[in-house]
Amino acid sequence: MRRSREDAAETRRAAVEAAARLYRARGLEGVSIGDVMAEVGMTVGGFYRHFESREALVAEACARAFAESSQGHAAAVDARGRAQPIEVLLARYLSAAHRDAPAAGCPLPALVSELSHQAPPVRRTFTEGVRDMLHGIERATPGAGAEARLALLASLVGAVALARAVDDPALRDRLLSDTRGYWKRRLTKPRRRRRPAKRSA
Amino acid sequence: MRRSREDAAETRRAAVEAAARLYRARGLEGVSIGDVMAEVGMTVGGFYRHFESREALVAEACARAFAESSQGHAAAVDARGRAQPIEVLLARYLSAAHRDAPAAGCPLPALVSELSHQAPPVRRTFTEGVRDMLHGIERATPGAGAEARLALLASLVGAVALARAVDDPALRDRLLSDTRGYWKRRLTKPRRRRRPAKRSA
DNA sequence: TGTACATCAGTGAACGCGCGTTCACTGATGTAC
DNA sequence: TGTACATCAGTGAACGCGCGTTCACTGATGTAC
Numbered sequence: 001m002r003r004s005r006e007d008a009a010e011t012r013r014a015a016v017e018a019a020a021r022l023y024r025a026r027g028l029e030g031v032s033i034g035d036v037m038a039e040v041g042m043t044v045g046g047f048y049r050h051f052e053s054r055e056a057l058v059a060e061a062c063a064r065a066f067a068e069s070s071q072g073h074a075a076a077v078d079a080r081g082r083a084q085p086i087e088v089l090l091a092r093y094l095s096a097a098h099r100d101a102p103a104a105g106c107p108l109p110a111l112v113s114e115l116s117h118q119a120p121p122v123r124r125t126f127t128e129g130v131r132d133m134l135h136g137i138e139r140a141t142p143g144a145g146a147e148a149r150l151a152l153l154a155s156l157v158g159a160v161a162l163a164r165a166v167d168d169p170a171l172r173d174r175l176l177s178d179t180r181g182y183w184k185r186r187l188t189k190p191r192r193r194r195r196p197a198k199r200s201a
Numbered sequence: 202m203r204r205s206r207e208d209a210a211e212t213r214r215a216a217v218e219a220a221a222r223l224y225r226a227r228g229l230e231g232v233s234i235g236d237v238m239a240e241v242g243m244t245v246g247g248f249y250r251h252f253e254s255r256e257a258l259v260a261e262a263c264a265r266a267f268a269e270s271s272q273g274h275a276a277a278v279d280a281r282g283r284a285q286p287i288e289v290l291l292a293r294y295l296s297a298a299h300r301d302a303p304a305a306g307c308p309l310p311a312l313v314s315e316l317s318h319q320a321p322p323v324r325r326t327f328t329e330g331v332r333d334m335l336h337g338i339e340r341a342t343p344g345a346g347a348e349a350r351l352a353l354l355a356s357l358v359g360a361v362a363l364a365r366a367v368d369d370p371a372l373r374d375r376l377l378s379d380t381r382g383y384w385k386r387r388l389t390k391p392r393r394r395r396r397p398a399k400r401s402a
Numbered sequence: 403t404g405t406a407c408a409t410c411a412g413t414g415a416a417c418g419c420g421c422g423t424t425c426a427c428t429g430a431t432g433t434a435c
Numbered sequence: 436t437g438t439a440c441a442t443c444a445g446t447g448a449a450c451g452c453g454c455g456t457t458c459a460c461t462g463a464t465g466t467a468c
Contacts, residue, residue, distance in 0.1 A: 002430045002444045011444080027318050029230040032421060044422085046445040054422060102317070108363070113314040115366035116303070117228050123368040130367055147386070150379035151356050158359025159351070162309070165316035166331055167324040178351035185348070203411045203463045212411080233454060246458085247412040255455060 012050040014040040019061035020068065024110040025103035028058060028118070059121045065107040066129035070136065086140045086187050093156050094180040099163045099172070108133065109161035141187055148186070155179055213251040215241040220262035221269065225311040226304035229259060229319070260322045266308040267330035271337065287341045287388050294357050295381040300364045300373070309334065310362035342388055349387070356380055 003011070018039035022031040033054055034044045051057045092098065093106065102110045107129060115126050130153075137149050144152075159179040163172045204212070219240035223232040234255055235245045252258045293299065294307070303311045308330060316327050331354075338350050345353075360380040364373045 001428065001446075002432090002442075004431060004444095008444060027230075027315060029228075030318055033423090034421080042444095043446055045425085045447060048423070049444055109314060111314055112359075112362040112366050113310060113312055114228060117231055120368065123366065127367045127369050127372065130363060130372065145383075147379040147383040150360070150376055151383035154359035154363060154376060154380050155352050155356040156359070157363060158313075158355035158357070161313040161362070162331060162355060162358060165313050165324070166328045167321065168328050171328065171331065175351055175355065178348040179355050182346075182348040182352035202413070202461060203409075203465090205411095205464060208464095209411055234456090235454080243411095244413055245455085246414060249456070250411055 011040060015050060016060050016064050019057055020065040021103045023061055024065055024105065024107055028111065028114050055119050059125050062107060062122060062125045066132060069106045070132055084140060087184060089140050090180050090183055094159055094176045096176065099160055099176060102164065108157045109164065112157060112161060144187060152183055155183065212241060216251060217261050217265050220258055221266040222304045224262055225266055225306065225308055229312065229315050256320050260326050263308060263323060263326045267333060270307045271333055285341060288385060290341050291381050291384055295360055295377045297377065300361055300377060303365065309358045310365065313358060313362060345388060353384055356384065
């Protein structure tokens, strides 16, 4: 039952996309090759026509997940190429919608603590993803220092990961809203609408 | 080969302790019951004399890991029961030593992203651990607001988890030191050695 | 205190299961003439 | 353009393996008298 080259390429693409979703939703250990192939309507056997090993798929799916999600909130660049204000990034990243839909969200909170046990190629991909997100933050916080940016990155990832892990609804919400409130105040305090007003003039 | 009641209790205790270490080091999916029993010098069969199931051990080992680690840096209480200053908590939690020894460290960064896939009892235990750590932070930051404390909690967990996940040594260090630098400045800015100095007196 | 027996902590083999990977096979697609 | 053949995407069964759990067994410990 050979398929055309286009069909085959599409199968491969769909498998990577499905894996990128499933891994974020259930974790790297929670998804088998059979799960991924079933998701694209095929059986396990065909997998090895497209990928050398399970690990190869994991690495590729991670890369794809980062690409997808940085087109979303993390990119912080709008349709006209302007950096989006930090408020938008905070509101999107630290939203209940993001917390409740890991399959379509940022791979960082979904996979952080599994990653130290992964093979080098996967960790390399992940590291690139962290750098990408840091660049997004830099674009969105022109006035902030390097330390604040790293602390913000850690805070975003930690808040979403914790909000997903915890089982108390109130705490799940507070983790997001308080973290959002803190950084919004910190990073938009000056409120320079036109110019900063002099202190007593 | 029956053992005395004391020996049996010690076996159980040692198994929980070993599991608490192994789970933090290798993740919940990376440790089998055989691994845990081998660590205490026994074979798999004996396991079910002490625990109802694997899941029961996971929940208990999580609780134990939190108890251990809150006696360490997270407690923020010294030998005389005084709350330790926030600098000490930051320096310990965001240290290379903590990053490089997950087996003895805080379970939060070690297990966060695996937790949303765990059974209810494990998540409940974990949630308690998050609350404990938040209380530790509250004791160490008497002047801070609720939002800052949640943001700090998220930042601590995120920074250590990311620092472990990433494979670039420079970034591994920056995640810790910049996050530490940011919060130290934020939370100890006033520098009131004795009293705050009046602005122009 | 001493003896007889029940208990049960730990052993090690066995179970069913799901996993990653391999393989002989099939038949539509691609290619050479 | 038409035909003959090689290619190879996908199938489905099989493999070896490690896992969580069960079980008959063992012999030291605990208990009843």
